[in-house]
Amino acid sequence: MNKKIEKVLNNQIEKEASSSHLYLSMASWVESKGLNGTAKFLYTHSDEERFHMLKLIKFVNERGGRADIPALKNPQKKFNSLESIFKKLLSHEILVTESINNVIDVCLQEKDYTTHNFMQWYVSEQLEE
Numbered sequence: 001m002n003k004k005i006e007k008v009l010n011n012q013i014e015k016e017a018s019s020s021h022l023y024l025s026m027a028s029w030v031e032s033k034g035l036n037g038t039a040k041f042l043y044t045h046s047d048e049e050r051f052h053m054l055k056l057i058k059f060v061n062e063r064g065g066r067a068d069i070p071a072l073k074n075p076q077k078k079f080n081s082l083e084s085i086f087k088k089l090l091s092h093e094i095l096v097t098e099s100i101n102n103v104i105d106v107c108l109q110e111k112d113y114t115t116h117n118f119m120q121w122y123v124s125e126q127l128e129e
């Protein structure tokens, strides 16, 4: 696998992993406030991000690269309100979308159309988010 592509995909693995971690922290906070419906939504969202991470890990390894399992920073643990959680979630998703767009840019620069094609799934996913 092209080293530049491997590097941006490993960066994306870290983004998906830290998203999963952040949403898990949000789910836990919300659950501790007795908001079980929202907690369920956030736990599911955290699982989805973990799935996004796993899909990237498998792609990198199966194409002859080496997926890096990243160390994760402490996620934010306290939140002011449900509204602040959803604002934070939206701004985080915008950052993830920018990061995916960067992967796409590198794919085009490196003429890696296979990874470009693979990444289209993430482009559609971010549209949904």
Ligand SMILES: [Fe+2]
Binding pocket: 016, 019, 048, 049, 052, 096
């Ligand atoms: Fe994701």
Ligand SMILES: [Fe+2]
Binding pocket: 019, 049, 093, 096, 129
């Ligand atoms: Fe997401």
